[in-house]
Amino acid sequence: MAKNISLKTLPQKKHRILVMAHAHPDFSLGGGEIAAYNLFKAYRENTKVEDAWFLARADRRRGLTGAISLRRPNEYLWEQGVLDWHMMKAAHQESLTTWFADLIRALKPTVVHTHHYVHLGLEYLRVIKQVDPSIKIVMTLHEYMAICRNNGQMIKTGSFKLCSRESYDECHQCFPDKTAEDFWLRKHYFLSHFALVDQFVSPSEFLRQRYIAWGLKPEKVVVIENGQADEPILPPRPLAEGDTRNRFGFFGQINPYKGLDVALEALAQLPKKERKKITLEVHGANLEQQQPEYQEKIERLREPLIKQGVVQWLGPYQPHELRQRMAGIDWVVIPSIWWENSPMVIQEAFVCGRPLIVSDIGGMREKVNNNVDGLHVAAGNIRAWQQTLHATASVVDTWIQIVAGIKRPLTYDDCAKAHLTLLQCGVLGLKG
Amino acid sequence: MTSDATNSRTANKIPADKQMFLAVIDDLKPADELDKCATPRLSTSGKQVQEDPIYFKSGANIVASLKIDTARITDRQLEIWGWCAGEIQLQLLCNGQPLKQIITHNLRPDVAETLKWAEPEKGFGFTLKAMALRTRRNQYTLQIQYKDGQKIRSFQHPLDLEKVVSLGEISSGVVHAIGHLEVAAASHLIQETIVVGWVINEAYVTVWLESENGDKHLFNNALRIFRQDVFDAYAHSFGHDAREGGFMLLIHGILPGEKIRLMAMSGDESIVLGIIECARLEATSIACARWLLGIATPLSQMQKRMPLIDGPIIDAFLRYEQQGWTELSLQIRQFGKPAVNPYVSVIVPLYGRIDFVEHQLIEFCHDAWFIENAELIYILDDPKLTDIFPALAEQLYRLYRLSFKWVWGGVNRGFSGANNLGASQATGKHLLFLNSDAFPQQPGWLQQLLSVLDDHPEIGAVGPRLVFADGSIQHASMEFMRREELGIWINHHPCMGLDPTLDPAHHLTLVPAITGACLAIRRSDFDRIGGWDTGYLIGDFEDSDLCLKLHAEGLKIAYLPTVQLTHLERQSFKLLGQDDFRTRVTIYNAVRHQNRWQHLIEGLADNHG
Known part of the structure; x- marks a missing residue:
């Protein structure tokens, strides 16, 4: 699906790349900041790159000071924030044209590869070009924040209905306190700042198409998947005589969009005899930060299942613990009821040699091939999840067949190389 | 339906501000005991029922209410006007003796509205008349009886009578x-x-x-x-x-x-x-x-009333206020280099919202022609903005690096006054008046507009197409339309809400008038016609008035659909004709407008209609 990038080698001067992200993995473990940080490290190690830096917005618990500080060599933190989420405006305006501009002047990057605007605001794009219009800006898009005011989820507020496109009137219906004209202003603001970006990168074709439908020019958006650690696949979970591939794992955030309740409900509705043949391990985080109603819903569903040994609640994990946790399961499930972009756990599962069962929408549908390296299930459909979990848990053959279809994902190095090729040959045309 | 019943009970509960009067009533003794008193009185002052309504209750509910608006006596006749609701019997007494009286009723929708009671067919209003006695030192009272459950309560209100003199003999049935x-x-x-x-x-x-x-x-x-x-x-x-x-x-x-x-x-x-x-x-x-404008007159008579009554008073106040403007000192902040002999001055009044300014700068700052040729002036026209706008302007200048200045004239002057102030601070050969919520879609838009003025000496003002946020037409010229039911000409926006591809105009077109949201005019013509008229209320009709002034000078007005801006003007869903303040203002302005330009408007309506 990724656009073909020709690998013509051209004489060139080496790039100086500043990678920017909305958070630093030292403090926050979202997929976007981890991808950005790994790419920064891969750039640094690449011989075609003269130097690379990382600038991440951080909350140092002393307010939005606007200050930029050194975290470690080549890594900076910026105490910036966003208070106006409608317009995504930086809270500390003065630091844009002072400290941030000074940093750009001092680092003299040829490329700023930014991974987000959330928490940063959009103005920094303008300031980069103001300091030096020859600096190329590459932006990797991680969700639909520009398109959708509802945390970039493209789901209707309240109803959790999937939404396919922005429109001023429909957005106003989701946010009655904002008028259709307010949404025009929002889009005008986003598009005018996106016009300063020379190249967009999308980890999925699905997200790319959403942004094209919204207003980005197709030639300005290419697909490059996020890179992964270059590690070997894990051996299959050892089975005792007569065992089946019946251990499923849920990984990541627990919130209403992630659909854990759909999987739990599916298990709860199975006949007890069948249910007891299945184990779902929940390696989930941040349930305690959700609305009380959602916490209660999960609690009500999980309690009898945990008692019966059907659900094992294992809690959150650090990145380095992931492989060990995946070693004990057969399938990774992603029952999300929102579109997703390119969930990191899909690539991580493939690195570990674990097939996936995913909702059949958006980035999940794209990244997991049905009956090739995983299975699709109708999103949010409890009965369909019930059938699929039951069917796959009953046998071994399906698993063997699907595992064989898994391909090695892009490594960090592959990902950096793809970006460097893009810098040479894409619309950027940085021929040196 | 239970909720309705509850509501009506609630409505009958005594409002807090009426408790005082009820306390007076509660102190009254029942009718049988009252009879023993020499002069049973409602209150010692006699003021309450004549200055404020009085409420009668049975248990916790108000069951009746009474108000006397006017009570007067001529040399012949006693006249009481007022309203009463609920089961109340009124009887005029003189020295304790009942008078022969005539009572008539009329509708009082204002009372029904206030009480939230359904008005009976005969109406809440009443007029009570009786012959006055010719003897001196008569004491007139109003006996009031109302039902409290099964009991009839009765008491007397000494009337505070206004003495007036009437002509003629009531006995003959003729009052002059x-x-x-x-x-x-x-x-x-x-x-x-x-x-x-x-x-x-x-x-x-x-x-x-x-x-x-x-x-x-x-x-x-x-x-x-x-x-x-x-x-x-x-x-x-x-x-x-x-x-x-x-x-x-x-x-x-x-x-x-x-x-x-x-x-x-x-x-x-x-x-x-x-x-x-x-x-x-x-x-x-x-x-x-x-x-x-709150003094009620049927809407259809407003156009007759306003030039006689409202106009001279409002005009006088406006003149008084505008004389005061000349004494105010201006506050000016220039960012970047001041323009020297700019080709055009772009004048943008600011009132209420200032977040639009950044969106305009986004468009202006990547327009090379604009940067080279335009002098940008923001006119602060809102005292509420004088704290926040200067700080925002500093931030925006740091980000956008586009030279501009803002001017604060010390007081809100309205659309015309702010634009005139802008013109007084402008040095351009041409003037472009722009609303703060209008955003160019392409660089070069201003150059295209102004080339019309340069190439066509017969044209006095030109404006572009404006589209709403959804891309449909907001402005594709204005024409004059008669609203006969109100007796006025209004400014009509043809093609509003249509896809711009449906705009009948494809190139420069002569039209009756254009909006003031984006209007280009030569400096010399602007000065000759005396600028924007400041006699209209709250921003309406000033733009067509300016166009009519140019027409009166023999100049034409043009619409250039090949230039398009986005205009975030909120569509008003209130219909003209609803009897609210906004409608009355529109009528006021429309009447002023047509009294100034009657013949031109009719001529233009004929030519373009």
Whole structure:
């Protein structure tokens, strides 16, 4: 699906790349900041790159000071924030044209590869070009924040209905306190700042198409998947005589969009005899930060299942613990009821040699091939999840067949190389 | 339906501000005990029922209510006007003896609205009349009876009677003149005084208003209005003469606090029909307009009333306020280099929202022609912005690096006043007036617009196509449209809401008028016509007025659809014709507009219609 990038080698001067992200993995473990940080490290190690830096917005618990500080060599933190989420405006305006501009002047990057605007605001794009219009800006898009005011989820507020496109009137219906004209202003603001970006990168074709439908020019958006650690696949979970591939794992955030309740409900509705043949391990985080109603819903569903040994609640994990946790399961499930972009756990599962069962929408549908390296299930459909979990848990053959279809994902190095090729040959045309 | 029942009960509960009066009633003794008292009284002052409504309750509910608006006595007759709701019996007494009385009823929708009670068919309003006794030292009281459950409660209210003199003999059934002054208001800032009331007189009786110094003001210039309440009360005595009983009249040279008398003369005898003390008018044009336009007149008669009554007062206040502008010092902040002999000055008034400014700068700052040729001026026209806008402007200049200046004129001047202030600070050969919520879609837009002025000396003003946020047409020129039911010409926006591909104009087109949201004009023409007219209320019709001034100079108005801007003007879903303040303002402005330009408007409507 990724656009073909020709690998013509051209004489060139080496790039100086500043990678920017909305958070630093030292403090926050979202997929976007981890991808950005790994790419920064891969750039640094690449011989075609003269130097690379990382600038991440951080909350140092002393307010939005606007200050930029050194975290470690080549890594900076910026105490910036966003208070106006409608317009995504930086809270500390003065630091844009002072400290941030000074940093750009001092680092003299040829490329700023930014991974987000959330928490940063959009103005920094303008300031980069103001300091030096020859600096190329590459932006990797991680969700639909520009398109959708509802945390970039493209789901209707309240109803959790999937939404396919922005429109001023429909957005106003989701946010009655904002008028259709307010949404025009929002889009005008986003598009005018996106016009300063020379190249967009999308980890999925699905997200790319959403942004094209919204207003980005197709030639300005290419697909490059996020890179992964270059590690070997894990051996299959050892089975005792007569065992089946019946251990499923849920990984990541627990919130209403992630659909854990759909999987739990599916298990709860199975006949007890069948249910007891299945184990779902929940390696989930941040349930305690959700609305009380959602916490209660999960609690009500999980309690009898945990008692019966059907659900094992294992809690959150650090990145380095992931492989060990995946070693004990057969399938990774992603029952999300929102579109997703390119969930990191899909690539991580493939690195570990674990097939996936995913909702059949958006980035999940794209990244997991049905009956090739995983299975699709109708999103949010409890009965369909019930059938699929039951069917796959009953046998071994399906698993063997699907595992064989898994391909090695892009490594960090592959990902950096793809970006460097893009810098040479894409619309950027940085021929040196 | 239970909720309705609950609501009606709630409505009958006693409002907190009425508790005081109920306490008085509660202190009353039942009717049988009252009879033993020599002069049972409702209250010692006799003021309550005549100044504020009085409420009667049974248990916790209000069951009846009464208010006397006017109680007066002529040399022949006792007259009580007011309203009563619920089961109340009224009887006029003289020295404790019942008088022979006539009671008539009329509708009082205002009372129904306030009480939230359904008005009976005969109406809440009443007029009670009885013959006055010719003996002196008579004591008149009103006996009030109401039902409290099964009991009838009865008590007496000593009437505080206004003494007036009427003409003629009531015994013969003929009254020659009667009237009442309801409102009079003046201001020490202006000359005009407004007087509102009603008067009915037979043809041979002369009536006039008289001020304390003896100046007489006849009703020749008064606006006469049909008043249902007056008609209902007096048609049986005066016949057709009772039809246009209401009046509104402007008189001059009276100060607040002075008394005005309504006088009548028949033969050699002049008599006072009514008297009122002149109140103080609200001291700003807008507050005064709000009050004035709130004086009820059927909407269809507004166009007749406004030039006679409202116009001179509002004009006088506007003149007074605008004289004050010249004394104010300006605050100016210039960012970047001041323009030297710019080709065009872009003038943007700011009122209310300032977040639009950044969106304009986003568009201006990547337009090379604009940067090279335009002088950008923001006119702060809102005292609420003087704190926040200067700080925002500093931030925006740091980000966008586009030279501009802002000017604060010390006071809100309205659309025309702000634009005129902008023009006074502009040095361009041409002027481009732009709303803050209008955003160019392409660089070069301004150059294209102005080339029309350069290439066509016969054209006096040109404007682009404006589209809403959704891309549909907001402005593709304006034309004059008659709203006969209101007696006015309004500015109509043709093609509004249509896809721009449906715009019949594809290139430069001559039109009756264009919007002031984006309007280009030569500096020399602007000065010659005296700029924007500042006589309209709250931003309306100034743009067509400017276009008509240019028409009057023999210049033409052009629409250039090949230039398009986004205009975030909120579509107003209120329909013209609803009787609210906004509609009255529109009528006010429209009347002013058409009285200035009647022939031009009709000519242009014919040519383009």
